Amino acid sequence: VVRAADGTVTGEAWRDARTASILGAAAGGALLVCFATGLVSHLHQHPVAWFDMPSRPVWAYQVTQGLHVVAGIAAVPLVLAKLWLVYPRLFRWPPVRGAVHGVERLLIAPLVAGVLFQLVTGLVNLVQWYPWRFFFPSAHWAVAWIVAGALAVHVAFKAPLVRFRSGAGAEPAAEPDGGHPEPGEVERRAVLLGAGVAVGAVTLATAGQTLRPLRGVSVLAPRDPAVGPQGLPVNRTARAARVEALATDPAWRLVVDGPRPASLDLADLAALPQHEARLPIACVEGWSASGDWSGVRLRDVLDLAGIPHDVRVRVVSLERGLYQSSPVGPRGARDPLTLLALRLNGEPLVLDHGYPLRLIGPNRPGVLQTKWVARIEVI
């Protein structure tokens, strides 16, 4: 190793296992947060019979999904720095030393392709842009398992080489001649500091879509939690959902299917006990914003129709298509904060927020806060 006068090293001593381990752990940690929070979101949207999602804390989905997107964006600089660090190894000669090494190298392909696919499609999905033919959630879900698996195998292969501290292993001890750091230490610190600053920059530039105090600095955030009708953003407009005519039809009724079927118009609903709740809309795209909702409790309407307390119900919209209904488990359906809302922030709901009636409940993804509700049935 040739040391220059200022303590830096010619050659690339800093491209070592330690830098790779630190960047790998940071990138892998961010991806692990994405995977865990993604599982939570999947379980919300594809409920299983044996687990009824708790309806509290109210802000749980806001936090898990906000973290999903924050960690995914933070992973962009971390993954790029890690890939740049190990890029020269792509061209090592001979490319393969034996069968085990061949498998190890081969499985890097699904890992890198999968991670980059998740980051690219995730970022593009944030702006509601779909320049592909697959359904984003399904492909993102499948590739998440590919990345998790390839990452686990990669860590298992590399475990003997992982090193976070200086001076361990075969390399000389840190600062051997008093004052000079370990070979490559200056460069390593610069690389890690640069990656850290990039993580801070992209996080501050976007996190304001869920952390409201940051909305002034988050100039790249796909959403502004304060921009929208009645002070709240909208994911799907009435026009895009093609419900404008049906939702404003005076013949609209809420039909409740149960032992005592009920059909309620707006006056009937307004005559029921009204309740208020401050609840967030928290979307899969990672933005969230809270509103003051008021309307009737879902459980009061279920009781009116004689629907028992331990069943799962389905709230059906006027909208047709993928998001035409959402299931509500017994915990959510019986939560006093789960409302069929008629009003938002002191005014009747506007069409884009679900007029005449929308579901709003604690700890639910925005996509399951069904708008333009027309029917409730037992599953």
Place this chain on the structure above:
Amino acid sequence: MGRRLPVWRSLLFAAGAASLAYGGWLLLTGGPRTAPRSSLPWLAGALLGHDAVLAPATVAAGWLLWRVTARRPDARRILAAGAFVAACLVLVAAPALLSDGAPDNDTATPRDYARGLGVLLLLDAALTAGLVIAASLRRRATHRRRG
């Protein structure tokens, strides 16, 4: 591998292989939902886009930076970090800049992203320049003390 594999590593290999196989099965058998004829090219494109375009471009930019700053080694690392931050900001802003978003929804992508990115890049450039100047002042002070 002469030594025996620790249990936790064997478990990690097994769990990883199972997860990899499950994800591959989900992707390939998902029909129109995962659309392998669209998702597989996107996977390959992501890999090639990095390994054949982005990474070589970064290497070339690094090489150029090292040549340009041959007489100012103290500025190199600062400039490289500043450029990396700028590149990450551009990548994160790219979808909002390249897409129409949801054309009938004013609340999706409501900001002026070109302006936002411009401001951030200027800030990054100013900060980087400030650090380079600080580094050269420090170097000069050191030289004077030694001289």
